[in-house]
Amino acid sequence: MNYIPHTPQETKEMLNSIGLNSIDQLFKDIPAGYRPKSFNLPEGRSEFEVYDYLKRMANKNAIGLVNFLGCGFYDHNIPAVVSHLVGRAEFYTSYTPYQPECSQGTLQAIYEYQSGISLLTGMDVANASLYDGGTALYEAAMMALRITNRNKILISGGVNPIYRKIMYTYTSNLAIDFVEIPLEHGQSTREEIFRHLDDKTAAIILQNPNFFGAIDDHSDIIEAVHRLGALAIESVYPISLGILKTPGEMGADIVTGEGQSLGLPLSFGGSYLGFLATRQEYVRKMPGRIVGQTVDRQGRKAFVLTLQAREQHIRREKATSNICSNESLCALRAIIYLSILGKQGLKDLARLNFDKAEFAKSRIDQIKGVEVKRSSPTFNEFTVCLPKDAREIIAPMIERGFSPGLSLGKYYKDMENYLLVCVTEKRTKEEIVRYAENLEVVLWS
């Protein structure tokens, strides 16, 4: 099965008009000795057979688990309208809006997305999106190096450990001096940060809420960073910004984050959405595509890709990044989601997440031998100290129908007994209570 419309007669006519007799003659530039040593692929199948096979594969995965696992990737409700609109083929079967006159739909949607991200983060401008939250943070670090011409970066141990690993991978061939700021009670302390901060520092990378869900106000750190001519990069969780102090209010210079929580399904890790926002003065140092508003020949409002002189297709080896695409369809999802949620909706949603998580904290805290860590306020995710290695409760909790959270020993030494638990608006009171009851049974029976 394939999607080729040619009839044998048409193929013949077409070959004739090229002046050839056979398809093979089209490939005469490929020397005979270059033919494949093997090409062992399965025979084609019908649509029904492939769908049926993949449906069986899908059913091998667990979907009924009540989810308390987050870690930067969250199980939020996605209103039906989001998928329906994103499923319009005029959006998803188009490509990069190189020809603005016949791509105003995509261009305006990206402009609206940039506006939404700017408003959410309290920053001046945002780009058209990057691959995911982790690679966006790496791009932010590279941007800070370009702006400051320095090569030392401080990174909080509270930044998502997956993101930190990505950062180290990409920079392993570059002369960058990374200093990881250790944690005390789940936060990077001011003392440690100020001890390492100096006039060689290009940027500090912070996360709010941090990987443990802990909330902070980084204004004082950012002020100190600016006094030394360095930049502050904040990685944020967009839903939390319905109520939390924005990185813009704290004075941050570059803000990134994972946009998955803005209407994207978890989908086993992708496609996701990396967002990046900054201050007006740094816009020309930003990586990735940017859409701007202008006018057409009649003076009507029109949208175009702009500041392209930063990009690889013009600048080649001198480009600000090698990125050549954006996660356009994911960005479209995000702006549709933000629109349907609306001004009050985002705030209410954030509050709902907070209230549910606080309830879960108080309920889990009642379990014998279990302590919810309360050294900082949290948003919708928090750490729980168990009386034994947290890995031991994972399998029994999964068997009882819960995805119980992440055992932290894998990423943090000395935290074997800690569990990172997330509660979104989708969790009901009844599920939270059952979770706590089951955890108690698993721990003590």
Added chain:
Amino acid sequence: MELIFERSVKGRKGLRLPKCDVPSAKDIPARYKRKGIADLPEVSELDVVRHFTRLSRMNFSIDTHFYPLGSCTMKYNPKFMEDIAKLPGFSQLHPLLPQLLLGGMLTQGALEVLYNLERLLAELTGMHEVTTEPMAGAHGELTGMMLVAAYHRDRGNQKRYIIIPDSSHGTNPASATIAGYQTISIPTDKNGVMDFNQYKNKLNSEVAAVMLTCPNTVGIFNSQIRQICSLAHQNDALVYYDGANLNAILGKVRPGDIGFDIVHLNLHKTFATPHGGGGPGSGPVGVRKDLARFLPVPKVVKRSDGTYALEENWPESIGRIASFYGNFDVLLKAYAYILLLGKDGLIEASEKAVLNANYIMAGLKKYYHLPYDRICMHECVFSAAKQLEKGVHALDIAKALIDKGFHPPTIYFPLIVKEALMIEPTETESKDTLDRFIEAMKEIAELSQTNPQAVKDTPLTTPVSRPDETKAGRELNLRWNP
């Protein structure tokens, strides 16, 4: 058209949230809270539906228009692939689940898909092992360059340069630079391929790798690829295959068989996954056997008991290049496409893609200058040099095509062709569509001679005429302000 923000009516709501079934908690201290509220739109669900539906209708797309954008492979995106990505067993799966104890057993279907797709892509390219993690072609290139660096570090080589032909995509030199290398550009000869003698002269012991697109961006298969690869290997340099144009040669030649060491594929091009208005894409990377130990983690492995697992402990790995396992929904769609077409379907796809490109080339060469007049592969590159004599640029021809109901080809790329028009029809277009396109191009060529101003005045049928790009760059307006 007005912005969604401009449709806002104070107090209007689009969504009802679940009622809070737990007691309201004590508030977060004020110093941690945002002042005020993000000024998102206040609109109803129908407002949102009308707004984005109207926006969608301002786009050209494959489903509505012939879209022969060179190098981008805008072929038909089969609908059933969308349904597969939406299956709850895939779409609701948390990516960290397999990293929990026992969680791996609850994601066997997803891991098996990844494993099987990697095996298929390895066979298609003649490589030993594949990673699905890179999220776009350019991301694959960067991953490839880091693999090059890992290889040379392992051998104690001090290498600084990457050789790239001047016909390459801009991502090649950008990726090489970002990975910490300097680039050497090799010009294209009169036959449209990398100048072999210049290549030989520039190649030295400090060259880490050669990056090639094959067929190249003027749509030509270089018959000397084997010699190019073996010369590189004599200098202990690796050869990187930019898979942007792999769709031309499926089943005809495999990069791994002719000397390439590292390959990236663009699944959104060769395997028909939707381009989404500019992404998400997918750029898996394949390597020859001795480079497999450097591939990024986590790796999907098949255990002796037939189950699948993630393996993170590969000490020589370059590390982690993405949050998870790649753009999983795109990978799923590509896997479904490969299974559907199968061996013969994939080979025929390449054959008809090449046939279609040559048919357009033959149909247009009387009217447009053809810088390299020889059989092409999946795309052909013309120049608007003849039309330029009357002051008509490639850009003007592109805009005139829009008025005739066609998405324009890629213009001004590759950079080595003046006023380039790069046309890639793909195999899913029929002869009658191609005939109409050829006819439209012919009419534009004629109009360029008789009334060039009329061509320069296009497009007239679109929601906006040509935007002022200079103004956009000078008077930056990148967002709505409350």
